[in-house]
Amino acid sequence: MRQHKHPKIEEIDLIDIMYALSDPTRVEIVMTLAGKGRAMTCGELLIDRPKSSMSHHFKILRGAGLVETLIKGTEHINSLRLKELEERFPGVMKAVLKAFRAGMADG
Amino acid sequence: MRQHKHPKIEEIDLIDIMYALSDPTRVEIVMTLAGKGRAMTCGELLIDRPKSSMSHHFKILRGAGLVETLIKGTEHINSLRLKELEERFPGVMKAVLKAFRAGMADG
Numbered sequence: 001m002r003q004h005k006h007p008k009i010e011e012i013d014l015i016d017i018m019y020a021l022s023d024p025t026r027v028e029i030v031m032t033l034a035g036k037g038r039a040m041t042c043g044e045l046l047i048d049r050p051k052s053s054m055s056h057h058f059k060i061l062r063g064a065g066l067v068e069t070l071i072k073g074t075e076h077i078n079s080l081r082l083k084e085l086e087e088r089f090p091g092v093m094k095a096v097l098k099a100f101r102a103g104m105a106d107g
Numbered sequence: 108m109r110q111h112k113h114p115k116i117e118e119i120d121l122i123d124i125m126y127a128l129s130d131p132t133r134v135e136i137v138m139t140l141a142g143k144g145r146a147m148t149c150g151e152l153l154i155d156r157p158k159s160s161m162s163h164h165f166k167i168l169r170g171a172g173l174v175e176t177l178i179k180g181t182e183h184i185n186s187l188r189l190k191e192l193e194e195r196f197p198g199v200m201k202a203v204l205k206a207f208r209a210g211m212a213d214g
Contacts, residue, residue: 014207014210015128016129018129018203021122022122022125022126023122091201094198099195099196099199103121
């Protein structure tokens with residue numbers, strides 16, 4: 001089955017991660033995946049945006065190295081690459097996710 | 108003397124910080140200020156970009172709450188708001204600066 005391309009962990013640029021996290025929809029996707037703590041299909045994410053917009057955001061999230069999407073049949077199964085990111089940029093995603101979570105609790 | 112406007116620390120949005128850090132010139136400014144560990148005038152920064160481009164980048168850095176610029180006479184004195192940012196988003200800037208520093212050492 002044809003799969004999406006993902007950057008290798010050593011190719012990931014922190015600037016691209018910052019850009020990926022500079023949009024509310026993408027942050028919502030990342031926070032939903034982080035909150036569930038497991039891989040999710042696009043349908044499960046229940047984020048109310050047009051499909052084309054979601055495709056665009058997932059493309060940026062994959063390109064930045066934040067999300068991995070595996071295609072199984074008709075399903076796209078998405079997960080955060082947190083373990084690899086922690087190795088490459090220690091503490092970054094942990095602190096960022098925590099801060100976004102705190103912000104969501106405030107709002 | 109007329110001064111720049113800066114957001115209050117409680118108005119700062121992490122999404123804007125992420126966006127501010129998604130550009131190589133802005134990261135260079137932030138890393139230079141972090142490396143020196145003190146306020147610096149625009150002249151001292153020695154970043155070789157057109158003045159208009161630097162103004163644009165500083166505007167984004169100020170708007171995001173990353174940088175404070177004080178005007179003294181003809182000088183613009185810039186500093187990172189690290190202490191305030193640490194209170195608002197614990198650990199975020201520390202991890203991000205460390206990761207960017209490691210990346211600069213690699214490259």
